[in-house]
Amino acid sequence: MNTSSLALATAAAAGSSSSRRSNRWKYEVFLSFRGEDTRTGFIDHLSIALGSAGINTFIDYELKKGKNIQRELDQEIEGSRIAVVVFSKSYAESRWCLRELSKIMRCREDQEGKVVYPIFYDVDPSEVRKQSGSFGEAFQKHERGEVPNEVEQWRKDLKASADLVGQDLKTTADRREGVFIQKVVGDIIGLLKTSDLKETKHSVGIAFRVEELSTKYLDVGGSHDVQIIGIWGMGGIGKTTLARAIYSKYHHSFRGQCYLEEVRSKKKNMVSLQQQLLRDILKRPDIKISSVAEGTKEIEKRLGSMKVLIVVDDIDDADQLDELAIEHDSFGPGSRIILITRDEQVLNIQKVDKKYKAQPMTDEDALELLSWHAFGNHCPDKEYIELATDVVDYCGGLPLALKVVGRLLATEKSESIWKSTLDKLRNLTHEKIHETLRLSYDGLSDDHVKGVFLDISHFFINRNGTEVVAILDSCSRFCVESEFKTIQDRCLLDFDSAFIRMHDLIRDMGREIVRAECAMEPGKRSRLWHHKDVTSVLRDDSGTEAIRGLTLELPENSDEHPFRTKAFKKMRHLKFLQLKNVKLTGSYRHLSKELRFLHWHGFPLAVVPEDFDLRNLVLIDLSYSKLVRVWEDSDLLPKKLKFLYLDDSRNLTQLPDFSKLPHLENLSLKGCEGLSGGYHLFAQLKMLQHLDLRDCNITDDAILESLRRLSFLCTLLLDGNGFNRLPILSGLSQLTVLYLNHCTNLQAIPDLPTSLLILEANYCTELEIMPDLPEMLEMVELQLKDCRKLKDIPNLDNFLCNMYTLHMEGCASLTATFKENILLKWKGDVVGGLSLSVNDIPPWLPYVAREDETVEIEVPPTFDYIGGLVVCIIYSSDYSYCTGSLCIHVVNRTQRTRFHIWPMETTVTASHECYLWLGNLTNKKLNLKGGDKVRVHADFIETEDDHQIKVKKTGVDIVEREFVASDWTYVDYKRVPYESDEEDTDDDRELSFRLRKILRF
Template sequence: MPETPEDSGAYGRIHEVFLSFRGEDTRASFVSHLSASLQNAGIDVFKDDESLRRGDHISDSLLRAIEESEISVVVFSTNYAGSPWCLNELGKIMECHRTIGHKVLPVFYDVYPSEVRHQKGEFGKALEKLQERILSYVNEEKALREAAGMSGVVVLNSRNERETIKNIVENVAHLLDKTELFVANNPVGVEPRVQAMSQLLLQKSSNDVLLLGMWGMGGIGKTTIAKAIYNKIGRNFEGRSFLANIREVWRQDVGQVNLQEQLLSDINKETKITIHNAESGKNILKKILCYKKVLLVLDDVNELDQLNALCGSYKWFGPGSRIIITTRDQDILRGRVDIVYTMKGMDEGESIELFSWHAFKQASPKENFTQLSRNVITYSGGLPLALEVLGCYLFDMKVAEWENVLEKLKRIPNHQVQKKLKISYDGLNDDTERDIFLDIACFFIGMDRNDVIHILNGCGLFAENGIRVLVERSLVTIDNKNKLRMHDLIRDMGREIVRANSLKVLEKRSRLWFHEDALDVLAKETGTEAIEGLALRLSINNATCLSTKAFKNMEKLRLLQLAGVRLDGDFKYLSKDLRWLCWHGFPLKYIPTNFYQRNLISIELQNSNVQLVWKEAQRMEKLKILNLSHSHSLTQTPDFSKLPSLEKLELIDCPKLSKISHTIGHLNRILRINLQDCISLHNLPRSIYKLKTLKTLILSGCSKIDKLEEDLEQMESLTILVADKTAIKRIPFSILFPSNSISSLIKILKIYKHNLQQKQKKFPYDYSIKLVDDVATDVANNMIIMSLLNGT
């Protein structure tokens, strides 16, 4: 029988972590607690036993242990370099890093990175004692040279040791890709289907590439089973990637490129590769994937172009790779995969159990509900989505209410799944909850939950409670990035509700989301006050010109989403009730003065042509979100004193933005400021340090910003500060040696040297001693992460 990926292991890897340290100057408790915490997290650890050390050279068994480990955690301490054994060990670790992709995480224990880099302090004295031997190790293994640039963790405060160890474990888990996908709260029927798929994955030998297609109707559980199989066998591959919701992402701007970049990022976690277009992305994928044994899941594929862009041919993948494709369209798979696994509905026993978990919060029906439950299951056709939605709807209802629902189900033909799901929509408490559901179904899928709550609260819809109810009813889900998600069948059910209210007269519908319908109404200027939301997303590269008069009669328009559209005429025609303006590729140099904006909650003008935001600023009491990212002509920020309620400011990739208005200090409610890749920005106004509410400040890629002021200490709510790829050479003293609680609040501080590689080429010995610059990649929660780059 061919070898299974699950049994074969990941190319001879036996241990997950090799722990290297010098025990005499790292407290035994730290290393012991670190080792125990790693093991408690389900991570296999090989801990070097100092009692077995003899002489200067490590044993063959120890060399094998390093080779057979996926990652090494190296605890650098004051006298680490004084141990030939440790240096020998490090030499082997870095050789494996260079030759077989062995990962390395340095931990700096009671020693500053600058001391290691510049051979200062006690660490420098230890190096001097073994100068000749060190050079021989460098020449032989080039260990210290290769170690330069590794991401690491600084441990300076023993009082936070427990939190520090927790963060190290999280970082190791990330590098090992231990994170599993959420499958289901009640995974009824999952295991037998996973077992069946596992057998199909053995149909080819372990050295062959195999493509497996999963086919079935929407809501039958394809994604759930794909996630479960991904979790079960994923770590036996050199790289793995789960690309979810491909149908949805593909339609978005640069969606194709984003999927390709995500795939590369998942497979090559330590290297970020930028893709400029889908065609070049194919070549990059082909070159990188062919060297690795990968597990790739392509979820919800509905076009051949998607397969061509993400898994062009067998030759793209290394020996032993497995590619799983989920789809509703069997034609997509015909002639392109080795095996097709047909998803079937749940049998009666599985249906009863899944339904019961949602309807009764237990594995079987309550007394007096057994037959009623069987009747509901009969009308659900074994479809897990319908069982879940109906079960959540019927939870805590009385027998008479159940009987009423069953009467409705009897009148709906078995193939009309959406109408069955609509019963749950009809059972929502009031029109407010129904409006929230319809707004999400038509406009807000994939958006940040908090942003949507702000927008809908501005519409008077009490969205926080409403979204909670929708989640409880399984009509909406929230992913691990706080984005709103909705199953396609439920989304289509919501949109059909809107469409059914006016089947033939488009302008009498409350919401227009389909581009042909929206374009028809705008082009003919037939809009009415019935329209509350409109989305028209066309190609930004070839904008369609329309008249502002098309909005003249849309007096109740709350939500407007445009892309690839140019409006000519007087902006006074746009509704004064507008709460959300999302206009990608906004074509004007500034927002027109005669456009009434005082009720807007969110302005999102990504990829715009604005040079100024407003020529004559209006006081906007309600505005909470301002997003001008990728506005390449923007030269200055607005007068923030006119925006007293602003909570979120996004200015990513505004290359001509050279100055932030000093009025930013007036933003007394601001929570997040993102200035990533504003490459012309030289400094921050001193007033920014007065922001007491700011939680997140992102300066990543602001290459001309060279310092942070000591006033940073005043930002008492700051919890995330990201400053990689800047010219910052010195960390404020107030962060290194804080006088207040900021030391327990700073989660991430990343400082890079922009020209590091060039300097390392000029000074190879300095390169060999430098053990860290990129200090904090994905290290989180309650510790100061710092890198003292230029000897500061």
């Protein structure tokens, strides 16, 4: 999909929505009255006053002669937003008036948004309600001459209308009609106050998000239950824009509606929020509340039977929701309450039915939004495409940043100014962006959790979460895990995977907060990260005890002169030191004794100096170092150490005495080819859980035998080594991950522990024998790509149903019987992906398409349950060793939905060799239903070269059962806008790829 087509689609959707709103009501007010009582007096004056106020009003003298008056009156009642009913002394004597009232009350029931406003003109409301006085006399006559059922309905309608909010001349303005009319007109203006919110200019991508949220979360007009929906996400990500679009689209479908804005900033004025809620929904501008407690009770009492739409925007305190009576029992059936917040914890405290996390914009949408603000067009000027994509990268899909930066650059037409402005923004965040994001930081509960956030933003992004928790725990009297949860709930941190992620602009906001601590004297700040500031502090010896952490990275062959260790002398509270290719001269005793984290890539010395106090360190990373041996025995060794990384220290020949590291959990020696012995020392690592020995040139058995004693070992990485066989590892009862990729001399894998979840032995070209695997019920992933001598895996079919992934493409010696059994078993319950060297689609797949064709399916309406789709492809390439990402496009023409699904990346190792991929796509994502017309197409997008991988055939089947592993998350399902019934274009298939690659000329 290109940006132009999306812009046109969005504009069309917005225009259509606007048209529906403007054409819904023909008149704003319909006047119902008894002409003999009021036409030439009160009604005439009221009609003139309404017209003078600009209110479009219907009065019966506008009816044209010769037409069906009753039918035309009914049409005008239906087409008017407010029906003003003027009850006068002889109103009930008129059958026309009573029938008109009944029509009005039926429309009030049937038409969402219809308002009935009674006026009691020289008649008491109780006479109307109880049909007494002149109304009682009129009904005595009606009961003698009219149909009883109709008379009874008139009575009900009079009672119901008298119970509505209106005005009584006898009790208002001392019966002065002029003042009374002014009061009525004021009320009607309040009732007509538009509920349509101003649409955001250039609302790129909003139409699709509204449709997605409406379908999956709101269910307007569907469930009659009261639904509370939470929308949460980081500041500036477009939560309010989305909520306003939802509100504008659906508020007409509710009897009452209210949009409460900027609730966070109105904490001290809760009474005003309660008043606004009641006034907007009840259409009563005169409602007054004297206390919060009274307001809560009034909301519960008055709105309990009404179907309402309420948006509470920018809430950060669950107590405010309690005071606004945001509970399921407070509102009528079919109501929808939408809560907007940066803090997910607010939604966890409040019982919400569904939560929607607002996502950053796609690169394509981001480029279009930036272009509207910077160029006044849907795409950038051609010569600015590269710079524009740099800006998109900087903004990270944040709409607020795209708008602010786009406007900032709009007046500049010089490429050099664009570049310099972007460089400045990368070092000093724009004030508006900073202030918006900082609100979430300011809302953190205390200085301790704020400090944890600042530590992460400066030193720990993209690091393993377990490591960071251990490091920060060691610095604090408190366990920081709860702080992590608080920060994540505030959308300041993403900790969904093993690694800590943070949006670049959130990171920059944290760094700007620290910079502002002492803008002119960096040595007095708590954390240093900027190259210029750090080098200045180290050169001038201006560091102070305020510094908690410091980062300095230099190029590998930097000509920067060594710094003196004395520059660290005053940094007595330094806990985090992150260096790269930095050289120090002098005694290491000047470095802080409080260090917990030492990350020094390119460490320049052959051994860690004896006077370097390592005793409090939790993590040491000296990868790419010049170390020959790690350290000498001393009293300053890191006895609290949990993580030691010495990757690619190619000069390292001697391992340390691991008995001095009793708490070590992770040890990585990847690429340490020079190690010549001491492997028996591994046996001392009683607590070791993760061991990385990839590419260590291991050829003998001594090291392998010592591994059998590591009873707590969970992960073992042995890729790229030259041993011929493995020892029996079945005694490692905690081992879950074993990597043996590119062990090209390995001929056999003996017995393995039954705890194993993942085994990778790709490109083991001599591997012939796999163990009998009858008890491997925990295994979910087995990869044996290009093991060309392997013929069989005994008992694999016994545990295949639990697996997510089986890669055996390139295993050219597998027997036909083995492959046939695997394919049949995979057909059963497996939800993951199977890859084999096979030439054709299995015959049990009913829908098959050849190269460049699309599979077309109509889901049988008789299916009681749909588990999803089985998809199988045959693919090959004219080239060897080319890679590609498989994308499956599923278009539901009936529901008008489209998915791009990314189930795997693959490498074709042999030219013209055919491979099969077979996998299942869960219907929990696709939502297929009986009768749907569906198209399925598959292709590969190259990621590393231009050698194309071609899909030769595609086969599909519909699965009626539920997949065993239905919550499988390895596959990326991306729902994208549906544009037409036509097949996907090439541009559509590349939607998820980096914009640079798509738009490069």
